[in-house]
Amino acid sequence: MIRKLHSHIGSLQATLWTLIVAPTTWAVHFLFSYLWAAVYCAKTGQFAEEPLVYWVGTGLALLVIAISGYIAVIQSRVPGDPAPHEHSTESDRLRFIAYSTMLLAGLSFIGVIFTAAPVLILEDCR
Amino acid sequence: MSLHDQDDLALRHAQEERLRAAWEPPRGLFLRWTDTNNNRVGVWYTLTAFGFMLFAGVLALIMRTQLAVPDNDLVSPATFNQLFTLHGSAMMFLFAVPMFEAVSIILLPQLLGARDLPFPRLSAFGYWSFLLGGVFVLGSIFFNVAPDGGWFMYPPFTTRTDLSGLGADIWMLGLSFIEVSSVAAAVELIVGILKFRPPGMRLNLMPLYAWYILVVAVMILFAFPPLIAGDLLFEMERLLGWPFFDASKGGDPLLWQHLFWIFGHPEVYIIFLPSIALFAMLVPTFSQRHLLGYPYIVLAAVGTAFLSFGLWVHHMFATGLPKISLAFFSAASQAVVIPTGVQIFALIATIAAGRVIFSTPMLYATGSLAIFVIGGLTGVMVAIVPFDWQAHDTYFVVAHLHYVLIGGTLLPLIAGLYYYWPLITGKKLSDKLGRTAFWIMFAGANLTFFPMHFSGLLGMPRRVVTYSAELGIGWLNMLSTAGSYVFAAGMLVVVVDLCLSPRRAKAARNPWNAGTLEWLALPEDENWGIRSVPLIETRYPIWDQPDFMRKVDEGRFFLPDAEEGRRETISTTVLDARPLAVVRLGGPSWLPMMTAFALGGVFIFTTYHLYWAALASGFLTLAVTLRWLWTTAEIPEKPLKPIGHGLELPLYISGPQAPGWWAMFITMIADATAFSGLVFGYYFFWTIHPEFPPPWADGPGLGWPMIALAITLAGWVATIMARTMNKRDAALPTRLLLGAAGLLSVLAIPAGLAGPWLSGLDPTAHSYPAIVWTLAIWTVAHSGVGAIAQFYALARSLAGRMTAQYDADIRNVTLYHHFMVFTAIVTWCTLGLFPEVA
CATH class of the missing domain: 1.20.210.10 (Cytochrome c oxidase-like, subunit I domain)
Known part of the structure; x- marks a missing residue:
């Protein structure tokens, strides 16, 4: 079943849009974090005492990024033309976009953790 | 034309002459400034x-x-x-x-x-x-x-x-x-x-x-x-x-x-x-x-x-x-x-x-x-x-x-x-x-x-x-x-x-022994950019593709000629760079300079509070821009053009494949971003005020914003229908629909302004009426531009410059209206509905 899944993923399109799924998720999460804190602090003077929603959102963002990265890892290993995979062929292009997507997913994953970390420590709006 | 045709030296010289003529820069003390070559x-x-x-x-x-x-x-x-x-x-x-x-x-x-x-x-x-x-x-x-x-x-x-x-x-x-x-x-x-x-x-x-x-x-x-x-x-x-x-x-x-x-x-x-x-x-x-x-x-x-x-x-x-x-x-x-x-x-x-x-x-x-x-x-x-x-x-x-x-x-x-x-x-x-x-x-x-x-x-x-x-x-x-x-x-x-x-004396070609395409340029400057458009197989073609420079110079790749004396280049697909079309580029013209100076007038006259002069400059900008636009998306004399190696490419493309469509899409993204800055302003004011809208402000109400939204939506639907009719080669319904859509866009202007106007919101009194007026004006200004676009497409259709096959204009206008309708939904819902729920 795993093999079937992998071969399905390998046949998916990788485009400039799929390339930016992970960093876009970071951006949405970041904007959400900022607005959440800004609105709560401005309107109620404190941010949510039980930030469960926040952690669920953060978990979701990490999940989306992880999925994007997982798909990218499989696609970046699609067998095809010989190394160094720098030619004008369909599979080299796929491998390149996939590899870059994977790297961006890694960066975005770290980025989301960076963004969320202050919520662990800071508890009020001072 | 096959690869071997290019062995003919006389042919190559003739091609070079034609290319040189097509890319000839304008000369003369003043005319030289009309040049547009990169x-x-x-x-x-x-x-x-x-x-x-x-x-x-x-x-x-x-x-x-x-x-x-x-x-x-x-x-x-x-x-x-x-x-x-x-x-x-x-x-x-x-x-x-x-x-x-x-x-x-x-x-x-x-x-x-x-x-x-x-x-x-x-x-x-x-x-x-x-x-x-x-x-x-x-x-x-x-x-x-x-x-x-x-x-x-x-x-x-x-x-x-x-x-x-x-x-x-x-x-x-x-x-x-x-x-x-x-x-x-x-x-x-x-x-x-x-x-x-x-x-x-x-x-x-x-x-x-x-x-x-x-x-x-x-x-x-x-x-x-x-x-x-x-x-x-x-x-x-x-x-x-x-x-x-x-x-x-x-x-x-x-x-x-x-x-x-x-x-x-x-x-x-x-x-x-x-x-x-x-x-x-x-x-x-x-x-x-x-x-x-x-x-x-x-x-x-x-x-x-x-x-x-x-x-x-x-x-x-x-x-x-x-x-x-x-x-x-x-x-x-x-x-x-x-x-x-x-x-x-x-x-x-x-x-x-x-x-x-x-x-x-x-x-x-x-x-x-x-x-x-x-x-x-x-x-x-x-x-x-x-x-x-x-x-x-x-x-x-x-x-x-x-x-x-x-x-x-x-x-x-x-x-x-x-x-x-x-x-x-x-x-x-x-x-x-x-x-x-x-x-x-x-x-x-x-x-x-x-x-x-x-x-x-x-x-x-x-x-x-x-x-x-x-x-x-x-x-x-x-x-x-x-x-x-x-x-x-x-x-x-x-x-x-x-x-x-x-x-100093001229250096050799590619003096640093670089591997990338730009070093194909010749020390004695030719204006055509590149002799023939190459087929790329590696990241450093000059290093890695055998005989690369010679093949480019001898016109052995694509588009080595300018038979019709036009400035042309090849457009390809986004991911894989497959050839899509031959695109004809604009040559030397006064229009860009005139547009820049007219638009500059709008900004400079406004600085000195010369509002009538600024308004006149604005109309001049519009007129010159329309004149400029009129020269674009021209219908070619033949549908296809050979570019060598047995390939024939269309001379006209429209919709998401065309550069013009992309330009509209990208411009509208920028426009939507500016708009989101204004919307951010509205909600920012909401966060800093305990009560926003302030209790004394009883505008713009729900009715007029919703009417403005309905009119804009109707205009959008009419534009889409016009596009469909145009595709079916039904000229009369296309034109009627475009006319109606243009009128609806014009109507959206008073409808949009009626809300803040009739409820007497004074924009100098407080930030709330000021931001309401700003969002309303921004949106109706876009309706105004939308109307001009719809009437422009109508004029192109009447002039025979837009047909079922050559439909770039209406597709770009429709794209504009997709963004227009997004702007209208956000503005009119914010202005009309948000005060109800805040």
């Missing part, structure tokens, strides 16, 4: 930006002279304010950003094996706008009315007309005008990179310069429009008294800071990434090997672009925002170090793995990396909130930002200058002078800016005209001043080197 416009652009940089540098020298000793009175405080404001504004808006656009206009077509960028006339328009706006803003200092509020123009001092003069208007309107030309250049560059690559150059083979420029151009689309929105609010407050930033009337000066820095921080990366892009071209050349870690560089470029939009509040750490907000931005500021570091390591690894030729450009590249890294490290320091509170608004920050900008923009550009000068002039610059200049500037920059770290930590604030001897920072400032003169001397050596260039 190799001319790009050079004008570069020289102008370089000139503005020298001017801004002189302003800095005057400032440093004033600060050389304590209690100096060389210049008055008022003049000093103008000096630092103009220095910063000019370096950012008139040098750094336009310079990267200018260099890209020259280089990109060469790098992509295209004959020119997709919209040569748009480049020319951008240049003339830039020249006019730049002269207008910089010239103001000779009349003692230059802007004096700092390069970020913080309200409330700058919005109060009793505390600030014409300078603030000159800044807002003059630079808004230049921002328009920057967005125009971004559209040009994005479409060029995505759609005008040579066949075979898939995304994985794109030169890294193109990757960086693509990323930076997209950043411009999201960074500049919020500033344009901010400028709009700012001028509404100054000219009409609408209190967006006036705390006594429900406004908030912090709103400006948000809008400014949403632009201002990505801006730093917008000017830094193109410099790294230059490195990514010259480091492989002088290491004589492929760049290591190509996907890592792409990661760095794209990653930095995203993260840079999460940094803006780190300029506002001292404004009293909640700590949790500051922490988010501090975290992002730390995270951006990762991609920045990755690209620097990739460059270092390439140098380490290659056989390095330590040429003059390489000297500049490595030297500037060293300076940049110092600036980067102090950047990490000020990204930490508690440290920033200590260093905020001191010379420490001045030291930091100049290290970053000199190491990350100025010196890399000089590396690029030495590297690419042979490409543009066919001649090398002097290694001796270049190296001398480098060491003088390197010493000068460090001598100027390193002591500033200490003067800052010892308590010297930014933007002060003088300081007292008791602070004990006199000697540090004297060092900085001495350093600035040393730096200027180095720059002078570069200028001397450039001035000596015309007397």
Whole structure:
């Protein structure tokens, strides 16, 4: 079943849009974090005492990024033309976009953790 | 035509003659300025930006002279304010950003094996706008009315007309005008990179310069429009008294800071990434090997672009925002170090793995990396909130930002200058002078800016005209001043080197033995860009594809001829660069220059409150723009054209495949971003007021906004139906529907304004009515433009320039209306429904 899944993923399109799924998720999460804190602090003077929603959102963002990265890892290993995979062929292009997507997913994953970390420590709006 | 046809020497000569004729530049004292070819416009652009940089540098020298000793009175405080404001504004808006656009206009077509960028006339328009706006803003200092509020123009001092003069208007309107030309250049560059690559150059083979420029151009689309929105609010407050930033009337000066820095921080990366892009071209050349870690560089470029939009509040750490907000931005500021570091390591690894030729450009590249890294490290320091509170608004920050900008923009550009000068002039610059200049500037920059770290930590604030001897920072400032003169001397050596260039002999072709496409250029300049559009198989075709140069020169690749005497190039698909069409490019014309000057009139007359003249200029702009548009999307004399090797490509494409459609799409993204800046303003006011809308405000009500929305939706549906009818070749229904849609768009204007008007909202009374009116006016103005677009499509149909097969106009108009309907939904729901639920 795993093999079937992998071969399905390998046949998916990788485009400039799929390339930016992970960093876009970071951006949405970041904007959400900022607005959440800004609105709560401005309107109620404190941010949510039980930030469960926040952690669920953060978990979701990490999940989306992880999925994007997982798909990218499989696609970046699609067998095809010989190394160094720098030619004008369909599979080299796929491998390149996939590899870059994977790297961006890694960066975005770290980025989301960076963004969320202050919520662990800071508890009020001072 | 087959490959072997090109063996015929006579044929090749005939082709070359035809190409030469098609790309013949206009001659004559005045006519030459109507040129639109990228190799001319790009050079004008570069020289102008370089000139503005020298001017801004002189302003800095005057400032440093004033600060050389304590209690100096060389210049008055008022003049000093103008000096630092103009220095910063000019370096950012008139040098750094336009310079990267200018260099890209020259280089990109060469790098992509295209004959020119997709919209040569748009480049020319951008240049003339830039020249006019730049002269207008910089010239103001000779009349003692230059802007004096700092390069970020913080309200409330700058919005109060009793505390600030014409300078603030000159800044807002003059630079808004230049921002328009920057967005125009971004559209040009994005479409060029995505759609005008040579066949075979898939995304994985794109030169890294193109990757960086693509990323930076997209950043411009999201960074500049919020500033344009901010400028709009700012001028509404100054000219009409609408209190967006006036705390006594429900406004908030912090709103400006948000809008400014949403632009201002990505801006730093917008000017830094193109410099790294230059490195990514010259480091492989002088290491004589492929760049290591190509996907890592792409990661760095794209990653930095995203993260840079999460940094803006780190300029506002001292404004009293909640700590949790500051922490988010501090975290992002730390995270951006990762991609920045990755690209620097990739460059270092390439140098380490290659056989390095330590040429003059390489000297500049490595030297500037060293300076940049110092600036980067102090950047990490000020990204930490508690440290920033200590260093905020001191010379420490001045030291930091100049290290970053000199190491990350100025010196890399000089590396690029030495590297690419042979490409543009066919001649090398002097290694001796270049190296001398480098060491003088390197010493000068460090001598100027390193002591500033200490003067800052010892308590010297930014933007002060003088300081007292008791602070004990006199000697540090004297060092900085001495350093600035040393730096200027180095720059002078570069200028001397450039001035000596015309007397030097031509260098060989590809003098650095580089592997990328741009070095196909011949020392004796041909205007056609490239002799034939090559088939690309590797990242460094000159190195790796056998006989590559000869095949290009002998026209053995695609489109080696200009049979119809037209300027043409090949458009390809985004991912895989498969040939799509032959695109005919605009030739020399007065229209771009006239449009730029007419639009400039709108901004300049408004500065001096000459509103009728500004209005007349606005109508003139519209008329010239329509005249210009009328020449586009022409129906070709034949549907297909052979480009060699048995391939035939269409001469007309429309919809998502066409460059024009992409240009509309990208422009509307920028437009939507500016709009979101205004919407942000509305909800920002909601967060700062306990009750918003204020209880006394009983407008604009629910009814009129909903009617306006319904009318806009009806116009949108009619436009879509018109497109469908046009496709079915039903001319009469198409025209009727377009006419009806245009009328509906016109009707949406009074309907949209009726809400705030009839409920008597006074925009000068409070920020709420002011922002309501602004959103309403923005949206109905878009309805107005939408109506013009619909009537334009109707006129094209009536004139036989738009048919079922040749339907680019209506498809672009429909695309505009998709964005229009988005704007209308957000505005009218916000204005009508939000007060009901808030």
